[in-house]
Amino acid sequence: MTRDDPYRRARHLAELGRHADAEAELRAALAAEPGDADLLTLLGYVLRRHHDYEAALEACDAAIAADARLADAHAERAESLMALIRDADAIAAAGEAARLAPYEPAGHLVLARALASAGRHDEARTAARHGLSLAPQSVDALLTVAGVERGAGRRKEAEQAARQALAIDPASPYGRWLMAMLDAERLHVGRSMRALHDVARDDPARPDVISMTWPVRSLLSALRRWLAAAVLLVAAAAPAATWWRPAAGASRVLAALFAAVVAGFGLRVLLPAGRLPWRCLRLVPRRLRRATLGGTATVAVMVALLTAYAMTGLWWLPILALAAVPALVALGAAERAGARPEGRR
Template sequence: MKVADPIQRARTLLHMRRPADAERELRGLLAQQPEHVLGHALLGLALIQQARADEAVQEAYEAVRLGPDQWFPHYAAAQVHYRAHRAGDAMAAVRAALDLQPQHAPNWELLARVHMLRGEWARMAEAALRGLSIEPEYGDLVALLSLACTNLGDTGQATAAAAHAVLIDPESTLAHFVQGRAALRAGDARRAADSFREVLRLDPGFGVARDLLVTALKQRNPVYRRLSALRGRFPNGWRLIFLLPAVPPVILVFFLLALLHWVAWVAEAWTTARLARGRTTRLLFEGAEARVSAACLGLVAVGAVLLGLGIGLGLEPVGTAGVGLMALVTPVQEAAHTGSPRVRKILYGWAGLLAAAVAVSVATATPVVAVLTVYACLLSVWIASRLRGRPPQAV
């Protein structure tokens, strides 16, 4: 009983999301019994929940070494590798757990999650269905099946599975999250927003749900929705550059695509600024996001004033500088909406250089510099897409 007590307490503490307390229990146990298999396995889980991946992996390996014929050490190791985003190691570990215990539905859930981490949606759906054949009312497996179907484009099956997941467990954040994802994919922005609000009610720290709620709220704006749809049709417009020597008129198409992106970014800034001021939505936006949107709207306003002055007073450098200021919306928004901190810094640096070029064009009264800056600003959407590379297959 003395051996079982710290294990039971550690399991309870992990379930209560108190990994530091669970770690203390387990370290006390392992000080007395250094080769306790469950102790090392659970310690690995406690450490990974504290984002101490290297220590967690060591404990997971130790648990597998001590109990290679037990399924739980492999399962715990797979959890550790999965949370550390080590998809290959997680796959090997969960396969080993399934070889030892194929009738345990949580093993299939973990396999589905590993496939999700690798962006293997069809295999994710297959793993979820295998688990549901063992335990048909397993809510998380139903939710994962919905998510896989959403990414496979089967919105009907995704919607039905998500509704079933919510019915099984109305308090599940995952169930409401996948319901929102399915609704967003089906074009039902209102229902998606309701689902993501419910996720945030249950778990205010669910950052992805917050971002998707903002997306759903913006999609309810018909102007923003249409511009986003049009912009999304030309994600690789940069390739038109190679046609310019052979077909010079294509430059007009290229310019129109870049202009369309600029209009969409202005709509993005306007929608975000409006939501940031709304009574029920202002808490969804971080200060930086609201400030970027306000700055972009300020660039448009100041640029329009300078353009009007340039035209009215016949000051060509001032007018072209105004256009350059308005065009800065594209590089600023591209930087703000980049997930990678390194790429974001590069794009903000690029935007800063372009802003300096606009200032130089006014100081030296050389409108040609401002014109070139406008072109560079509009081209920033494709520069950013090259820097980001292929978008990750993330949930």
């Protein structure tokens, strides 16, 4: 479909990352043609990239009201719904896009992302592979496959698809971001942070500061999974040491061992990362920043209490550490809620 000049100009501005200028161009065009579904869909895209998800959804709803058979409008609506964490609605919208344009890859790819966002990984992989079959050399299709495979825990397949995409478009920000995050999951800390820094340098208008805090946040996530159990074990053994002498030495050794493991793992992750995660932490949303710093402080206090117990044998010290577990869990929930990624698309 051939578009007039305002649409082409707005799309070009959006591709350059000049979202405010693109929005102004679109709103001027829509003043003359308020029911143009293509202009409204593009406005939804621009607003979403500007993180105004509610307004983006309204634009997509208006586009669908103007032309309910426009597959692109349903697909863009699904993207906004995913950003708003309305996964069931996003799946329905993406499914409609795929139904309206079954031989176009875009609907199947957004459906794959919506299914993956909802944790329906097998269905997401099927949809992504189908989209790729319709456009085998599409960078977007390859990167969707890579993202879905990564979400399903299939890192080898994710890396293979991401590398194929980067062979076609070596400058792809999302492809480079995906490779950096795959390196992060393998604890290739330095390489991951360098790649994320390079992506941010090449796209200074949209730095992914949340991703660059992954060393701190991943460390906390790993510790939450087992530190509570470790503290519970020591806290259970410590009172027993007051009436059963053999338990005293064992519980103190356990406390020292757990504290040493936390310290060693922390150094393993944080030293290669350098100062960059901490600098980026100042730039993330306040809720995420407070939860991450609170979790870091809570872990530090728990480790200090375990270390003090290992040195002194005072049985109530691990009990205090155990009392901090609910705070650690609550801060983890707050951190996850504040860090839901919009993605690099």
